[in-house]
Amino acid sequence: MTGFPIERPRRLRRSPALRRQVAETRLDPAAFVLPVFVVPGEGVLREIASMPGHQQRSVDEVVPLAEEAESLGVGGMIFFGIPARKDDRGTSAWDPEGPVPRAIAAVKRHAPDLVVWADVCLCEYTSHGHCGVVVGDVVDNDATLPLLAKAAVAYADAGADVVAPSDMMDGRVGAIREALDDAGHTDVAICSYSVKYASAFYGPFRDAAESAPAFGDRRTHQMDPPNVREARREVRLDVLEGADIVMVKPAGPYLDVISEVRDLVDLPVAAYQVSGEYSMIRAAAERGWIDGDRVMLESLTGIVRAGADIVLTYFAVDAARALGGDR
Ligand code: PBG
Numbered sequence: 001m002t003g004f005p006i007e008r009p010r011r012l013r014r015s016p017a018l019r020r021q022v023a024e025t026r027l028d029p030a031a032f033v034l035p036v037f038v039v040p041g042e043g044v045l046r047e048i049a050s051m052p053g054h055q056q057r058s059v060d061e062v063v064p065l066a067e068e069a070e071s072l073g074v075g076g077m078i079f080f081g082i083p084a085r086k087d088d089r090g091t092s093a094w095d096p097e098g099p100v101p102r103a104i105a106a107v108k109r110h111a112p113d114l115v116v117w118a119d120v121c122l123c124e125y126t127s128h129g130h131c132g133v134v135v136g137d138v139v140d141n142d143a144t145l146p147l148l149a150k151a152a153v154a155y156a157d158a159g160a161d162v163v164a165p166s167d168m169m170d171g172r173v174g175a176i177r178e179a180l181d182d183a184g185h186t187d188v189a190i191c192s193y194s195v196k197y198a199s200a201f202y203g204p205f206r207d208a209a210e211s212a213p214a215f216g217d218r219r220t221h222q223m224d225p226p227n228v229r230e231a232r233r234e235v236r237l238d239v240l241e242g243a244d245i246v247m248v249k250p251a252g253p254y255l256d257v258i259s260e261v262r263d264l265v266d267l268p269v270a271a272y273q274v275s276g277e278y279s280m281i282r283a284a285a286e287r288g289w290i291d292g293d294r295v296m297l298e299s300l301t302g303i304v305r306a307g308a309d310i311v312l313t314y315f316a317v318d319a320a321r322a323l324g325g326d327r
Contacts, residue, residue, distance in 0.1 A: 024305070025301055025304050025305040026304075027297065027300055027301060027304060027319065027323055028073075028323075029072060029073040029074050029075065029316070029319065029320035029323060029324075030073060030074075030075040031075055031304070031308075031309060031310050031311055032074050032075050032076075032310075032311055032312075032313055032315075032316035032319060032320060033074075033075055033076040033077065033078050033115070033117060033270075033310060033311070033312045033313070033316065034065075034069055034074055034076070034077045034078070034312075034313070034314070034316035034317060035077075035078050035079075035080060035119075035312060035313075035314060036057065036062055036065065036077050036078070036079055036080070036103070037054070037055070037056045037057065037080050037081075037082060037208050037209055038056075038057060038058070038059060038062060038079050038080065038081050038082070038099035038100055038102075038103045039056045039057065039058055039081075039082045039099055040058065040082075040083070040084045040098075040099055041058045042058050042059075042060050043058060043060065043061070044056065044057060044058035044061060045057055045058075045061045048204070048207060048208045049207065050203070050204035050207045050208070050275075050279055051204045051205075051207075051208055051275055051278065051279055051282075051314065052279070052282050052283075052286065053282065053314070053318070054208065054314055056082060056208065058099075059099065059102045059103050059106050060106075062079075062103050062106060062107065063106055063107070063110045063111075065317075066106075066107045066110060066111035066114060067110060067111050068317060069111070069114060069316065069317055069320070070111040070113050070114050072317060072320035072321055073320055073324075074114070074316045074317060074320050075114070075115055075310070075316075076114050076115030076116060076117055076161075076162075077107060077114055077115075077116060077117065078117035078118065078119055078164060078312060079099075079100045079103050079104065079116075079117070079118050079119065080100075080119050080124060080208075080209050081093075081098055081099040081100035081103075081124055081125070082099065082124055082209060082210050083095070083098055083099065083124065083125050086125055086126060086127040087125075087126070087127055088126060088127050088128060088133075088134070089122075089126070089133060089147060090122035090123075090124075090125030090126040090132075090147060090151075091125070092125045093120075093121075093122055093124075093125040093147070093150070093151040093154075094147075094150040094151045094153070094154040095154070096154055096157065096158065098154075100118055100155060100158070101154055101155060101157070101158035102158070104116050104118060104155060104158040104159050104160050105158050105159055108159040115161050115162060116159065116160050116161050116162070117160065117161065117162040117163070117164055117191065118152075118155035118158075118160040118162070118163050118164065119164050119166050120148055120151050120152045120155065120163050120164060120165040120166065120167070120176070121148075121165065121166045121167045122144070122147060122148070122151070122167065123167075123209075123211040123213070124209045124210065124211045127214075128213065128214045128215070129211050129212050129213040129214050130213050130214075130216075130218075131144070131166075131167040131168065131169070131218065131221065132144030132147070132148070132167060132169060133147065137215070137216060138220060139169070139220065139221060141169050141170055141171070141221075142171075144167065144169050144172075145169060145171060145172055145175040146175065146179075148165060148167060148169065148172050148175065148176060149172075149175045149176050149178070149179035149180075150179070152165070152176045152179060152180060152190075153179050153180060153183045153185065156180055156183065156185040156188040157183070157185075160188060161188065161189065162188070162189045162190070162191050162244075162245070163176065163180070163188060163189075163190055163191075164190070164191040164192070164193060164247070165190070165192055165193060166193040166196060166249075167193075167221070168193065168196050168218070168221040168222050168223075169221060170237075171241070172192075173190055173192045173237075173238045173241035173242055173243050174241035174242060176190055177190060177241060177242035189244040189245065190242065190243050190244050190245070191243070191244065191245035191246070191247055191270055191310075192238040192241075192243040192245070192246055192247060193247045193249055193272070194231075194234045194235045194237075194238040194243065194246040194247060194248070194261075195223060195231040195234050195235060195246070195247065195248045195249065195254075195257060195261060196222050196223060196247070196249045197222060197223045197224070197225050197249065197250065197254065198217065198218050198219045198222035198223065198224065198225070199222075199225065199249075199250050199253075199274065199276075200276065201250045201253070201274045201275070201276030201277055202250075202274055202275060202276060203275065203276050203279075204275035204276055204278075204279045205274065205275035205276075208275065225253075228256065228257055228260055231248070231257050231260065231261065232260060232261070232264055235261055235264055235265060236264075239265060239267065243267065244267065244268075245267055245268045245269070245270050245310065246261060246265060246267055246268075246269055246270070247269070247270040247271065247272060247312075248261055248269065248270070248271050248272070248308075249271065249272035249274060249312075250272060250273070250274040250276070250277060251271035251272055251273040251274070251277065251303045251308065251311070252273060252277050252299055252302065252303065253277075254271075255302060255303065255306040256306075258271050258303065258306040258307050258308050259306045259307045261307070262306070262307025262308075263307075268309040268310055269307055269308055269309050269310070270308060270309065270310035270311070270312060271303050271306070271308035271310070271311055271312070272311075272312040272313075273299065273300070273303060273311060273312065273313040273314070273315070275314065277299065278313070278314040278315065281295050281296060281299065293318075293322050296315045296318060296319055296322070297319060297322060297323075299315075300313060300315065300319055
């Protein structure tokens with residue numbers, strides 16, 4: 001090859017059809033998982049101020065959203081629960097009548113083509129908003145493991161396909177795997193939030209899930225943003241403990257991490273485009289500063305191009321619609 005003028009990269013960019021044909025990355029709604037916040041009660045559909053387009057929903061209001069997502073080809077939904085009652089051990093997290101088990105069962109019945117995920121963490125269920133049992137002023141790692149395992153089993157009992165621990169306790173994947181297997185749920189998969197950074201991008205989520213810590217922060221268990229070798233270590237440990245899918249979170253500011261993890265393992269890699277990533281795009285679009293639909297698709301394309309096979313995103317339904325509409 002001799003370069004210009006023989007080589008002209010512009011030849012393959014001349015028309016939409018040519019560009020589509022040579023695209024190296026394609027977005028498929030089947031890769032998307034939509035996060036949903038489930039509350040107790042009936043007929044509850046409460047707008048989340050910091051996440052325009054998203055609501056806290058009672059189970060009966062989750063069902064129509066699930067049906068819409070399914071009809072658009074969205075791959076799945078992940079549930080976060082806001083319980084009626086919080087206490088210092090987060091005991092509502094494994095209540096079989098809690099919002100998450102009920103949502104899982106309802107969606108399995110009404111939208112059977114969706115993969116149903118359940119987030120496993122105690123922060124929405126504890127009165128202090130921490131992800132586990134607090135002793136002194138730290139989250140006690142080993143005392144938290146059996147509680148996470150109980151919650152995971154409750155979601156598996158309700159019919160979850162995938163349980164996704166987001167707490168960042170050491171050893172929780174192994175503890176959950178063992179508890180699931182003991183309960184007969186050998187076929188329920190674990191997606192570990194293996195690489196979860198202590199990120200300021202979670203701000204809007206903590207309003208949506210009512211899970212902001214009452215004191216302190218999560219930096220003694222979530223990862224420090226500068227680190228990527230440590231990400232590989234977390235992933236290796238979770239694979240050894242039996243993770244079926246590994247996740248990187250947030251997504252957009254950590255594309256290099258997604259790419260490293262993709263190279264490291266053969267498992268599917270998920271990435272979570274978190275609440276702050278979503279809300280920043282929505283806010284700028286509302287002001288007319290950016291083209292919201294194009295930035296949405298470009299941000300998702302970047303995450304998939306970096307190596308994510310699965311994307312958890314608040315844009316799941318909007319992006320599926322933008323990509324082609326009802327099937
Ligand atoms: C913890 C959890 C959080 C998110 C997902 N699971 C919050 C946190 O760690 O504080 C954040 C997701 C988002 O920002 O969209 N249960």
